[in-house]
Amino acid sequence: MYVDFEYYSSVFSGSVLSEGAFQKAEQEAETYIRYLTYLNGDIFADTAQADAIKGAVCAAADAYYMAVRETAEGGNVKSESKDGLSVSFVVARKDGETADDYVKRCMYQVIRIRLLPTGWLSRKAGCKHDHKCGCCDCL
Numbered sequence: 001m002y003v004d005f006e007y008y009s010s011v012f013s014g015s016v017l018s019e020g021a022f023q024k025a026e027q028e029a030e031t032y033i034r035y036l037t038y039l040n041g042d043i044f045a046d047t048a049q050a051d052a053i054k055g056a057v058c059a060a061a062d063a064y065y066m067a068v069r070e071t072a073e074g075g076n077v078k079s080e081s082k083d084g085l086s087v088s089f090v091v092a093r094k095d096g097e098t099a100d101d102y103v104k105r106c107m108y109q110v111i112r113i114r115l116l117p118t119g120w121l122s123r124k125a126g127c128k129h130d131h132k133c134g135c136c137d138c139l
Contacts, residue, residue, distance in 0.1 A: 001030070002054065002057055003026055005017075008026070008058050012054070017061060017062065025061035025064045026058075028061070029064055029107065033111060036111065036115075036120075037115070037120045037121065040122065049118045052115060052117075053120075055114050056111045062110070063106040064103060
């Protein structure tokens, strides 16, 4: 585990996850971040960006837990009618979006905010410059 519950609760000030639920959510967050950044190397070996990476893991763990819980519960009741037994729910899922896609979208939104400035989400190969800068072997 890259982030422990102590870091999550004290430094990140996380309050969504209990210690019991944290391990599963943290593992899912790590797996998804590794999937998003695998082209650029091992993100969890980057000590210079450790704070941003730990923040992304914690935020993604929160997003994972909340999205899974919302999917399981079916959303919040928006309106209800007794006579015709009509119930409407407020859900953040888009029409036709699978539960798995919804969970990934929720996680990506919080990961992107934290990791985009670090360059880890870049899909460019080589030195990641748009031009031939001469600062490396990007010929």
